[in-house]
Amino acid sequence: MIVEDQDRLTADSEGFKVTTFMHDAVVIRSGIAQAVINRRGAELIGWQVGVNDLLWPGDSQGWNQTCPLMFPSCGWSESSLAEIKGQYYPMPVHGFVSMLEFDVVSSSESEVTLEASDDEFTKTMFPFYFLFRITYKIVESRLNIDISVKNTSYSAFLPYSIGIHPGFRWPLLSSRKDSWRLQFDKSESPLVPCISSQGLIRGDQRKISFRGRRLHLDETLFKNEALCFLNANSKRLSLVGEKVTIRIDAPDARNWVVWSLPQQDFLALEPCTGHGDIEGRRIPFDEREYNVNLAPGEEQQFRVRFEFLQHED
Numbered sequence: 001m002i003v004e005d006q007d008r009l010t011a012d013s014e015g016f017k018v019t020t021f022m023h024d025a026v027v028i029r030s031g032i033a034q035a036v037i038n039r040r041g042a043e044l045i046g047w048q049v050g051v052n053d054l055l056w057p058g059d060s061q062g063w064n065q066t067c068p069l070m071f072p073s074c075g076w077s078e079s080s081l082a083e084i085k086g087q088y089y090p091m092p093v094h095g096f097v098s099m100l101e102f103d104v105v106s107s108s109e110s111e112v113t114l115e116a117s118d119d120e121f122t123k124t125m126f127p128f129y130f131l132f133r134i135t136y137k138i139v140e141s142r143l144n145i146d147i148s149v150k151n152t153s154y155s156a157f158l159p160y161s162i163g164i165h166p167g168f169r170w171p172l173l174s175s176r177k178d179s180w181r182l183q184f185d186k187s188e189s190p191l192v193p194c195i196s197s198q199g200l201i202r203g204d205q206r207k208i209s210f211r212g213r214r215l216h217l218d219e220t221l222f223k224n225e226a227l228c229f230l231n232a233n234s235k236r237l238s239l240v241g242e243k244v245t246i247r248i249d250a251p252d253a254r255n256w257v258v259w260s261l262p263q264q265d266f267l268a269l270e271p272c273t274g275h276g277d278i279e280g281r282r283i284p285f286d287e288r289e290y291n292v293n294l295a296p297g298e299e300q301q302f303r304v305r306f307e308f309l310q311h312e313d
Contacts, residue, residue: 030110030138033308041098042114042134043068044166049141049308054246056167056266063261063268066167069134071097071149072126072160073285074255075276076199082125082285089125091285093199094165096125097132111137117152129153130160143306151294158294159286161274162302163253170217170260170267173243180241182215182258182269186233195225200279219262226259230275237269242311249305254290271304 024039036046044067047054058064073082073095082091092099100122102114113135118128131150136143151158171177190210194202208215208227213234221227237256239246250256250271257270274290277283285291292300 026104026107026112028110028112028136028138031140033138033140035136035138035143037112037114037136039102039104039114041068041100042102042116043098044136047143047306052172052244052308054168054172054308056169059264062264063167063266068094068098068165070094070163070165070272071132074161074163074272074274078200078277078282083282084127084285091125096122110139111135128156128158130158141308145304147302148299149294150299151296153296155296159288159291161272161291163270163272163274164304165268165270167266167268168239168246170265172241174241178216178218180217180239182217183238183240184213184234185236187213188229188232188234192227192229195228196279200277201228201275202279219260222260223262226257228275229256232256239267239269244311245309247307247309250303252302273302
């Protein structure tokens, strides 16, 4: 049970640990670090290491989220609709998981697990059975995020794609955005797909300037929408500044999306398994080649690791 504006004590083998429950949110801590998770959408809405506030707080005039999850789709569906078994269902951008109220099923000082499952609301958009479970665990300057999706049907396969959409403060501890770079752990193609005004993947591409595995950042990179690295080689992406680095490991991701808005001080680094619809090609949802297709009773993981590193002088 969530206790508003009070502390809740939970016992473990070492004694009592304190997990703080704010109104509809949970705070977990480790040393000088803490993370705040909203029960709505199980969204990470705060991550601090010492005095460093690392996540974009949201802005009602621009992007009003912080670190939403993506499920059962990633990106935009054409006309915001998904064709499933011959019927059309509304499918919001990145799916509907951010609309769900999650239950806290276990918690300690440094870790919390939340769950949501199909119900009458989700069936209006997605006629499948599922259990979505996510665990946040903070260990000093590292934040581990473990997601599992289980097909709770006795007979039907569960098709889905999944991801996470963290927006990090950019710039952080410096005044210049162009002093930052992205560091990929593997070489990637400098050609990325163009994105339509409806958020769909177009057939043409544009070229961006890599230096080895480095991409130097400035706002002009995003004037034509997001950078989508599809079927990426890299499982690690680092946002590197003059004084600090934020590292993301996503061993189960297939794609990386990098996105920002003009005159907004954030950079979204999104590991995911799916992507938006291809312009002019409406593919039935359960025929998307990049989907995970879980057999009845099966469960699959999606793991992400954030780490904050300060550079030595």
